[in-house]
Amino acid sequence: MSIRLSSGEEIPIEMHKTRMVQKIRLVPVEERLKAMEEAGYNTFLLKTKDIFLDMLTDSGVNAMSDNQFAGMMNADDAYAGSMTFYEFAKAVEDVLGYKHVMNAHQGRAAEHLIAKVFAKPGGVVPTNYHFTTTKAHIELQGMQVLEIYYDDALKTESTNQFKGNMDPSKLKNIIKKYGKDKIGFVRMEATTNLIGGQPFSMKNLREIRQICNENQLMMVLDGSLLCENAYLIMQREKGYENKTVAEIVKEMCSVPDLYYMSGRKNTSVRGGMIATNNEKLFEQIKPWLPVYEGFITYGGMSMREIGAMSVGVREMVDPGVAGCSVEQIKYFVNTLSKAGIPVVTPPGGLACHLDAMKFLPHVPQSQYPAGALAAALYIASGIRTMERGTVSMDRDKDGKDVFADVELTRIAVPRRVYTVSHIDYAIDRIQWLYKHRSLVKGLKFVSEPPVLRFFFGRLTALDNWGTNLRDAYKKEMGSA
Numbered sequence: 001m002s003i004r005l006s007s008g009e010e011i012p013i014e015m016h017k018t019r020m021v022q023k024i025r026l027v028p029v030e031e032r033l034k035a036m037e038e039a040g041y042n043t044f045l046l047k048t049k050d051i052f053l054d055m056l057t058d059s060g061v062n063a064m065s066d067n068q069f070a071g072m073m074n075a076d077d078a079y080a081g082s083m084t085f086y087e088f089a090k091a092v093e094d095v096l097g098y099k100h101v102m103n104a105h106q107g108r109a110a111e112h113l114i115a116k117v118f119a120k121p122g123g124v125v126p127t128n129y130h131f132t133t134t135k136a137h138i139e140l141q142g143m144q145v146l147e148i149y150y151d152d153a154l155k156t157e158s159t160n161q162f163k164g165n166m167d168p169s170k171l172k173n174i175i176k177k178y179g180k181d182k183i184g185f186v187r188m189e190a191t192t193n194l195i196g197g198q199p200f201s202m203k204n205l206r207e208i209r210q211i212c213n214e215n216q217l218m219m220v221l222d223g224s225l226l227c228e229n230a231y232l233i234m235q236r237e238k239g240y241e242n243k244t245v246a247e248i249v250k251e252m253c254s255v256p257d258l259y260y261m262s263g264r265k266n267t268s269v270r271g272g273m274i275a276t277n278n279e280k281l282f283e284q285i286k287p288w289l290p291v292y293e294g295f296i297t298y299g300g301m302s303m304r305e306i307g308a309m310s311v312g313v314r315e316m317v318d319p320g321v322a323g324c325s326v327e328q329i330k331y332f333v334n335t336l337s338k339a340g341i342p343v344v345t346p347p348g349g350l351a352c353h354l355d356a357m358k359f360l361p362h363v364p365q366s367q368y369p370a371g372a373l374a375a376a377l378y379i380a381s382g383i384r385t386m387e388r389g390t391v392s393m394d395r396d397k398d399g400k401d402v403f404a405d406v407e408l409t410r411i412a413v414p415r416r417v418y419t420v421s422h423i424d425y426a427i428d429r430i431q432w433l434y435k436h437r438s439l440v441k442g443l444k445f446v447s448e449p450p451v452l453r454f455f456f457g458r459l460t461a462l463d464n465w466g467t468n469l470r471d472a473y474k475k476e477m478g479s480a
């Protein structure tokens with residue numbers, strides 16, 4: 001939520017109080033450089049003991065509520081038939097409107113099952129934008145992901161309020177080109193993760209549904225960031241200004257044939273789910289659940305997490321929860337943007353995204369500017385962020401880099417974890433780094449795995465720029 005001060009300024013306001021805390025430590029810049037070198041200039045390989053603000057992701061690191069902890073303690077442990085699962089299923093029906101639900105151990109496990117069961121080898125999956133694990137699972141089933149967004153979705157600075165929309169005319173062309181029998185399913189992602197957490201509108205979701213109906217295509221909604229998309233619809237879409245997040249979420253969920261989500265984001269637990277009102281689709285997936293995840297009443301999750309998840313599903317539509325990180329991100333993005341720092345606009349869900357190609361125009365894409373910026377920001381601040389650019393794309397079959405559409409350094413804002421003063425600190429260090437950006441050079445891979453290389457790949461700093469950045473920082477700011 002946000003609140004207007006008597007001065008007229010609007011600030012994000014936390015609709016919760018802190019009753020349990022974890023100590024964090026800002027290690028000196030000398031140690032930060034050493035840690036970055038040991039991590040092979042890959043922020044995934046840092047250890048949390050060296051991290052001040054962990055803004056790598058909003059996944060599995062959100063603060064749970066007191067009632068969620070109570071839900072964990074009350075969980076009914078059973079291999080089969082746990083009452084905790086039935087409480088969860090009731091919450092899903094009440095909040096999302098789905099009669100059938102199964103858990104999976106996280107979002108990508110749901111993606112695995114859906115891609116496997118509905119695979120059309122040699123076919124395609126049109127989507128408003130891919131997510132890394134989604135793409136990997138679809139491709140592993142022999143299908144190709146086709147991204148069909150409006151042209152300005154990749155313009156990092158924009159006033160388009162719904163850059164997550166799918167372009168209906170492009171979808172129609174794809175259906176004509178490939179034929180509907182070659183389309184596995186049509187996938188909509190709520191607040192497209194990789195292009196800046198940008199939402200789609202309800203109008204667009206319905207337009208795409210209409211095309212799916214006309215062509216008997218299955219529509220799948222990835223609702224990992226469902227509530228942020230709903231909150232942004234409430235703020236931005238005509239006709240929704242007086243609806244609640246809960247009403248918008250229900251309406252969004254009534255549109256697709258099949259719904260899945262990572263529970264690690266909106267529900268603040270470690271798990272996932274697939275849900276639907278189409279019994280036939282549900283029955284097609286169900287036999288595979290025990291093969292890959294577990295029995296139908298636990299699906300690879302612990303009953304404790306399911307207990308917390310059933311509370312999380314009910315709480316996630318509270319505007320104080322759905323809007324918590326959205327409002328912090330708005331403040332973060334607008335302040336940086338006013339200071340002339342290249343960030344993705346308009347602000348979306350999930351994170352504040354720096355446009356690394358504009359921040360480091362002297363670093364070519366072949367030298368991974370978004371990865372270099374993530375490493376530099378860690379050295380200058382102790383803040384861990386994530387590369388979402390070419391490092392996050394795997395090589396093509398000839399071993400060549402596939403350049404990402406956009407090179408973003410993602411500064412995630414986990415739900416209910418950080419305060420506005422933490423964000424002010426981040427803003428300050430980003431501004432310092434921007435002034436010294438010429439010191440930051442590119443990166444080169446030293447070793448990399450063949451798939452999802454951003455997780456384990458190791459890189460090195462060209463011309464040893466990390467040392468120069470450390471020295472400049474120390475001279476001006478001291479060690480901290």
Ligand SMILES: Cc1ncc(COP(=O)(O)O)c(C=O)c1O
Nearest residue numbers: 059106107108131193224262264
């Ligand atoms: C849009 C989207 N889909 C799927 C996933 C995968 O979920 P998980 O990390 O729980 O496997 C993510 C994770 O970040 C995501 O953002």
